[in-house]
Amino acid sequence: MSTSPSKGRILIVDDEQLIVATLEMSLEQMGYSTTAPASTGEEAVKIAASDNPDLVLMDINLPGAINGIDAAKMIFSRFRIRSIFVSGYPHSEMASLADGPWSRGYITKPYSLERLQSAIEVALDPRA
């Protein structure tokens, strides 16, 4: 883990390992640090509990019993940590389920790094 001061610590939740690896690399370049990644909703809740991240990048379609939206709700209600959803599903379709106090944004896949960065900046802005 990086020892230089970080702009924030992010938990990446995605079952696609290449996406996880690329996100870890890109986030580090943007000046963020990451916790261990999670590939299921259950794992995400566990890591949120142990690592206390500032923000979660949450895929919605995950293997296992807990989908990304439910995992984000559990992480928010237990630890007050919020999520940016990153999904192939359009926001219009998921809005009624995904939007709420547990959410700090919604990015559809595929996304550019610029879009990702601006979403994270907005999400971690203490003035917001």
Place this chain on the structure above:
Amino acid sequence: MKILIVDDNADDRRVLRYTVEAQGHKVLLAEHGEQGLAMAEQHKPDLIISDALMPVMDGFRFLRNLKQKPSLSDIPFIFYSAAYRENQDVQLALSLGAAGYIIKPIEPPTFWKEVEQILANSKATHRLVSQPAPETSEYFKRYSQVVATKLEEKVRELEWTLEERARAEANLQRALKEREVLIHEIHHRVKNNLQIIISLMQMQANYVTDPVARLAFKENETRVLSMALVHDKLYQSLRLNQIRIAEYMRSLVEELASTKPNVSIELDIPDLSFDIDTAIPCGLILNELIMNTFRYAFPENRSGHIRVQLRTSGTISNASGQPAPIYTLTVSDNGIGLPGHIDPKNSNDPKTLGFRLIAIFVHQLHGTSTYESTDANGTEFSMTFSPVLERAIPAPIVVDGDSHA
């Protein structure tokens, strides 16, 4: 003989008429018991062949009325019915004085043999003269029993039909739902895979230090994003092969504009639907044009303006003789113009990959394009094209186990 045929079904009447006429008899026709009664009084037929279930007056009431009229009570009466064929139906008919009962449908030659047989029997037993009509109360009791049974049967049939229909409808709804879920799942997977392609490029870009090479990765990322956007729009579209071009181009431009905040982009695009074969090349052309304009027309942090316009500029008769609209896409800017060493027509210059891609997609759209300098020293690209013909998709070949073809 003069034979009266009474049936509410026109087809049945026609078949009976041909059958009877073929035997050399004269035919009278009526559609229900009341009409049959009037015709019987008027024409005094030698035989009556009647359906049982009919509107206005059914066969049982018709027969009972006949038997109550002395002038008509001797006319032999044969039921020919599909609806009433239970034992109690036949018994009621015979008790009312019917000479016989034939169950519908039956082949014409057999039918006529049955008629002859019934007539011969009734003469032999003198049934038609000796049979007394049952007591009124007894008649009504048996008649209502027969009708009620029939009614129950019809209600059951109707209930079954309704249930069957509801089942079919539920199956159809389920199939539609499944299809919808499947299509969404496919779009979702396509977008996820495009994200993986983009991740691969981002990962690889990180391993090169040459800024030109890094830029190339970045540009390809943008191209993949512009194609992915088509899936996003298709996914939300009701018609699965059509997208609303204005909405698509707006999202595309928004995505690009975020990388160059000092350049404003104005869109003037009508609300038209394009099929994917037209929309994808259009999107890729717009993507290349805007990326080129960002790079050449507005170097460093120069501010400026880009205008994107789509117009219907005429109609053309397509290959199948139908009129098809001609569109013109114009992208103009107020930048510094193309640098002298860039020639959009020289597609072999590696610096002009964007222009080469534009030429390829214009060709794919069977369009023509021009680049011109504008008064404001900027550049104007203009492309004229007509939507691509629909695909003739071959039907999948179903190979059975025995075929070696």
